[in-house]
Amino acid sequence: MNAVGLTYGLVQDPRHTIQAILDLRIDALVGIPVQVLALARHADRGRIAPGTIQSVLLSTDYVPRAIVSGIREAWHCPVFQHYGMTEMGYGGVLACGAHDGYHLREADLLFEIVDPVTHEPIDHGGRPGEIVFTTLTRYTMPLIRYRTGDLASWVDGPCPCGTTLRRMGWVQGRLGESVRLSDGVTLDLASLDEALFALPDVLNFQATLKTGDGQDALQVRLMTRRRDTRLPSQADAALRRVTAIRAALANGSLILAPISMENGAGLTGPAAKRKIVVERV
Ligand SMILES: [Zn+2]
Numbered sequence: 116m117n118a119v120g121l122t123y124g125l126v127q128d129p130r131h132t133i134q135a136i137l138d139l140r141i142d143a144l145v146g147i148p149v150q151v152l153a154l155a156r157h158a159d160r161g162r163i164a165p166g167t168i169q170s171v172l173l174s175t176d177y178v179p180r181a182i183v184s185g186i187r188e189a190w191h192c193p194v195f196q197h198y199g200m201t202e203m204g205y206g207g208v209l210a211c212g213a214h215d216g217y218h219l220r221e222a223d224l225l226f227e228i229v230d231p232v233t234h235e236p237i238d239h240g241g242r243p244g245e246i247v248f249t250t251l252t253r254y255t256m257p258l259i260r261y262r263t264g265d266l267a268s269w270v271d272g273p274c275p276c277g278t279t280l281r282r283m284g285w286v287q288g289r290l291g292e293s294v295r296l297s298d299g300v301t302l303d304l305a306s307l308d309e310a311l312f313a314l315p316d317v318l319n320f321q322a323t324l325k326t327g328d329g330q331d332a333l334q335v336r337l338m339t340r341r342r343d344t345r346l347p348s349q350a351d352a353a354l355r356r357v358t359a360i361r362a363a364l365a366n367g368s369l370i371l372a373p374i375s376m377e378n379g380a381g382l383t384g385p386a387a388k389r390k391i392v393v394e395r396v
Pocket residue numbers: 211212213218274275276277278
């Protein structure tokens with residue numbers, strides 16, 4: 116393919132990474148969603164001329180749509196998604212040029228999507244369930260119907276790219292990742308991601324739910340690329356549009372704490388899976 120892969124490691128200092136992209140004449144990036152977003156939204160991003168980055172592949176964590184849009188806006192290049200885990204031998208499923216779900220590595224892995232409660236297979240698109248896989252070619256550590264804890268649904272019908280491989284829709288988050296609010300409604304990280312990463316100055320955030328006697332408080336700390344005093348109120352408005360939050364605010368079971376903001380890279384390593392932290396007070 117006339118391509119050379121260079122390992123760089125985690126982004127610790129986006130400025131340094133952008134310099135390395137220029138020095139090494141990198142034209143394709145593979146990385147963790149929030150880390151690549153931090154590069155695409157960094158003050159130095161303009162040093163990378165338009166057309167330099169020709170494609171981006173995101174892996175390691177599930178990918179909020181707002182992060183894909185943020186990266187596309189910065190570099191005007193296709194953003195591909197990979198989903199896999201150590202237990203799959205890393206390679207699992209990969210998006211094609213149609214950007215409408217992933218194709219599966221069916222020669223080595225048998226994928227199923229099952230109802231998280233009954234464990235009955237879901238064979239058609241539309242209804243999300245837990246991704247379960249069986250290894251087909253492994254002798255040393257075979258896995259049979261291994262539960263990933265990740266949620267996705269099938270995509271029916273042929274893919275516009277022309278392949279006959281089956282298609283799985285984007286991973287929508289993880290089981291057990293959502294938190295239950297006092298009014299019984301669940302709030303998931305994915306809806307917070309779509310609300311907050313859509314704001315162009317947001318690089319990352321930490322959400323903490325403090326639960327008490329019948330009333331919760333949601334506290335959000337934003338990591339931003341610059342200090343803009345309007346940002347907390349924009350983030351507050353975005354959060355109030357999240358269905359679960361709007362309902363809980365209306366019935367008085369939730370309050371939104373003032374949103375704090377800190378200027379910085381907002382980077383997390385692969386060990387730090389992003390989640391809503393719950394504190395009982
Ligand atoms: Zn395809």
